[in-house]
Amino acid sequence: MSFLELKNITKRYGPLTAVGDVSLSVEKGEFVSLLGPSGCGKTTTLQMIAGFVEPSAGTIRLDGRDITRAKANSRGLGIVFQSYALFPHMTVFDNVSFGLEMQRVPKGERKPRVEEALSLVHLSPYAKRYPRELSGGQRQRVALARALVIRPPVLLLDEPLSNLDAKLREAMQFELREIQRKVGTTTVMVTHDQAEAFSISDRVVVMEAGRITQIDQPYRIYEHPETEFISRFVGKTNLLPGKVVTATGAGATVSLAGIAVPVETPGLSVGETVTLCIRPEKLHLAAPAGGLLTGRVADRFFLGSQWLYHIDGPLGTLMVVTPNDGSTPAEQGAPVGLEWSPSVVRVHRGAMAEAPDVALEVTG
Amino acid sequence: MSATLPDAAPASPGEETPERRFPTAPLFLSGPAALLFAALVLTPLFLTALLSFNQFDYATGRTGGFTLEHYLAVVTDEYYLEIFLRTFRISALATAICVVIGVPEAYILSRMSNPWRSIFLLVILAPLLVSVVVRAFGWSMLLGPEGPVNGALIALGIGRMKLLYSEGTVVVALVHVMLPFMVIPVWTSLQKLDPAVEQAALSFGASRATAIVRVVAPQVLPGILSGSLIVFGLSASAFAIPGLLGGRRLKMVATVVYDQYLSDLNWPMGAAVAVILLAANLIIMLTYHRMVEGHYRRRLG
Numbered sequence: 001m002s003f004l005e006l007k008n009i010t011k012r013y014g015p016l017t018a019v020g021d022v023s024l025s026v027e028k029g030e031f032v033s034l035l036g037p038s039g040c041g042k043t044t045t046l047q048m049i050a051g052f053v054e055p056s057a058g059t060i061r062l063d064g065r066d067i068t069r070a071k072a073n074s075r076g077l078g079i080v081f082q083s084y085a086l087f088p089h090m091t092v093f094d095n096v097s098f099g100l101e102m103q104r105v106p107k108g109e110r111k112p113r114v115e116e117a118l119s120l121v122h123l124s125p126y127a128k129r130y131p132r133e134l135s136g137g138q139r140q141r142v143a144l145a146r147a148l149v150i151r152p153p154v155l156l157l158d159e160p161l162s163n164l165d166a167k168l169r170e171a172m173q174f175e176l177r178e179i180q181r182k183v184g185t186t187t188v189m190v191t192h193d194q195a196e197a198f199s200i201s202d203r204v205v206v207m208e209a210g211r212i213t214q215i216d217q218p219y220r221i222y223e224h225p226e227t228e229f230i231s232r233f234v235g236k237t238n239l240l241p242g243k244v245v246t247a248t249g250a251g252a253t254v255s256l257a258g259i260a261v262p263v264e265t266p267g268l269s270v271g272e273t274v275t276l277c278i279r280p281e282k283l284h285l286a287a288p289a290g291g292l293l294t295g296r297v298a299d300r301f302f303l304g305s306q307w308l309y310h311i312d313g314p315l316g317t318l319m320v321v322t323p324n325d326g327s328t329p330a331e332q333g334a335p336v337g338l339e340w341s342p343s344v345v346r347v348h349r350g351a352m353a354e355a356p357d358v359a360l361e362v363t364g
Numbered sequence: 365m366s367a368t369l370p371d372a373a374p375a376s377p378g379e380e381t382p383e384r385r386f387p388t389a390p391l392f393l394s395g396p397a398a399l400l401f402a403a404l405v406l407t408p409l410f411l412t413a414l415l416s417f418n419q420f421d422y423a424t425g426r427t428g429g430f431t432l433e434h435y436l437a438v439v440t441d442e443y444y445l446e447i448f449l450r451t452f453r454i455s456a457l458a459t460a461i462c463v464v465i466g467v468p469e470a471y472i473l474s475r476m477s478n479p480w481r482s483i484f485l486l487v488i489l490a491p492l493l494v495s496v497v498v499r500a501f502g503w504s505m506l507l508g509p510e511g512p513v514n515g516a517l518i519a520l521g522i523g524r525m526k527l528l529y530s531e532g533t534v535v536v537a538l539v540h541v542m543l544p545f546m547v548i549p550v551w552t553s554l555q556k557l558d559p560a561v562e563q564a565a566l567s568f569g570a571s572r573a574t575a576i577v578r579v580v581a582p583q584v585l586p587g588i589l590s591g592s593l594i595v596f597g598l599s600a601s602a603f604a605i606p607g608l609l610g611g612r613r614l615k616m617v618a619t620v621v622y623d624q625y626l627s628d629l630n631w632p633m634g635a636a637v638a639v640i641l642l643a644a645n646l647i648i649m650l651t652y653h654r655m656v657e658g659h660y661r662r663r664l665g
Contacts, residue, residue, distance in 0.1 A: 008378060011535055039569075050563075050567060052563055071566075071570075072563070072566045072569070073568075073569050073570055073571060077567060078567075079563075079564065081560040081563070081564060082560070083558050083560050085558055085560035085563065085564040086561075086564075087561065087564075087579055089582040089583055090581060098565070098568055098570075098578075099568035099569065102568045102569035102574070103568075103569055146564075146568075150568060150569075189541075214609075316424045342621075
């Protein structure tokens with residue numbers, strides 16, 4: 001039996017279903033991220049685990065105990081809020097010490113534990129400061145120390161890094177993971193940032209419109225997205241509508257605007273409408289006549305370690321990402337060939353959805 | 365910033381001239397308000413202060429010359445001392461009760477969701493739309509010997525009580541009038557509070573009461589402070605409430621000033637009392653402000 005278990009959790013606000021039938025098992029010591037666009041119900045799910053929102057249906061079990069209706073202040077979970085929610089009128093030390101005081105830890109024991117938590121997040125010299133005298137990154141660490149010091153069974157992180165600037169966010173990602181490994185606390189993180197979710201989680205839960213669409217290891221979600229929504233939400237992707245023309249036991253051939261493309265997906269039937277999904281970094285530039293397609297460089301963008309090309313061809317504009325290996329990049333307007341291995345092509349059954357913009361989801 | 369532009373940092377001498385010229389824009393912008401303030405606040409205040417040093421001749425009613433006798437009279441006379449003490453006692457009591465009632469009221473208000481929040485905000489603010497005099501008369505009708513309160517007391521077998529013209533009545537009426545001035549600033553500072561902070565306290569195992577006392581209340585202290593200052597200042601200089609509900613015997617400073625001006629026609633004496641009230645009010649409020657805010661400046665900024 002898993003450590004934290006959500007079973008058919010549902011939250012309705014009037015006629016609106018914010019979270020629908022979410023089931024999730026988290027093992028002890030695991031780092032799980034809930035990933036999805038804003039309004040997908042990930043924060044509501046976290047708040048139900050925390051006890052700030054009461055589920056309309058379903059059960060939450062922690063270490064075998066049913067905590068579905070337990071009050072937030074009896075669950076003993078460590079929570080890092082998006083706004084950090086530090087107590088502005090208390091010093092860093094008192095902020096961290098607050099949870100221990102509430103748990104009636106004797107005074108003599110509190111001091112060493114607070115000091116230990118502060119040194120874990122490298123904040124020992126700042127114990128006497130007030131939150132407003134700290135930088136964003138330092139406040140984030142205080143929030144983390146405050147949540148960890150009570151030795152919670154589960155650590156909940158609500159968009160913990162979204163208020164930091166890009167460079168700090170990256171550094172904190174790795175630090176967060178390192179601290180989590182060291183302490184071994186079961187962690188559930190909510191984020192809309194796929195890079196964040198991928199780099200530090202053991203497993204990622206992709207949510208869309210209040211439902212879980214895929215639970216898997218980060219690289220599996222990236223390489224084998226189960227739906228077209230996931231392939232679009234997670235990283236960049238080229239989506240190509242086509243029709244199956246031949247099918248064998250092990251694979252098939254799909255016609256994309258008259259161009260036959262082999263795929264390795266079994267079980268397709270001839271005449272079926274499909275959408276092919278190819279990641280930009282899986283496409284390679286080749287000599288103009290070589291490769292599977294020929295196109296022209298419509299645009300190119302220098303991303304530092306990579307080049308991003310927009311290639312105009314018979315299938316419309318395709319995105320291609322190549323590593324910057326120091327060689328001269330293809331010129332704008334130059335004809336190029338495109339090639340890829342059939343094994344990198346993912347096939348989604350059915351026609352392509354119309355609106356490709358996931359950012360237009362309702363917020364909630 | 366200027367470090368990246370070393371050429372711009374030492375600035376050519378020509379650039380300094382506009383700064384050296386006397387800036388006229390701020391003067392024009394603040395001028396009208398300054399003029400209004402000077403004409404309507406400073407001038408009467410100055411004239412009152414000047415008047416308070418004038419001699420007063422009871423026989424002829426003429427004023428003029430220079431004397432400190434009014435101030436000496438106020439400071440040494442037990443009668444005035446008692447009135448000042450009563451005024452500040454009543455104001456402090458009204459302020460304390462406003463804190464006790466107003467702060468929870470503001471907290472409850474901030475936790476309400478619309479439309480109830482708007483409705484109750486209107487209920488809290490509505491009394492401000494009615495004249496203080498009308499409300500004072502309302503209280504005197506309620507608490508009068510033939511009023512409904514005494515009617516109820518008689519019906520309950522407690523018997524008729526003298527409610528009007530007592531300190532208690534003045535305090536109750538002042539609280540009624542001043543409560544919005546406490547609720548609004550506290551509510552405003554509650555609005556600025558991150559709701560997650562209270563949730564954080566709960567998540568660490570604090571009870572709701574502990575969360576409010578340890579986490580919410582200290583953060584709305586600036587709001588409580590400004591509310592208290594407003595309520596205390598307005599109560600200490602209140603005129604209509606003590607005038608109508610305190611009767612002839614129970615005097616407060618503002619009513620004494622009125623009496624000096626209009627009954628005794630001793631304007632210099634009235635002016636002296638008014639100036640002392642202003643000074644005492646300022647001293648009490650500044651001390652209170654320093655005490656409370658000095659404590660929290662570093663923490664809350």
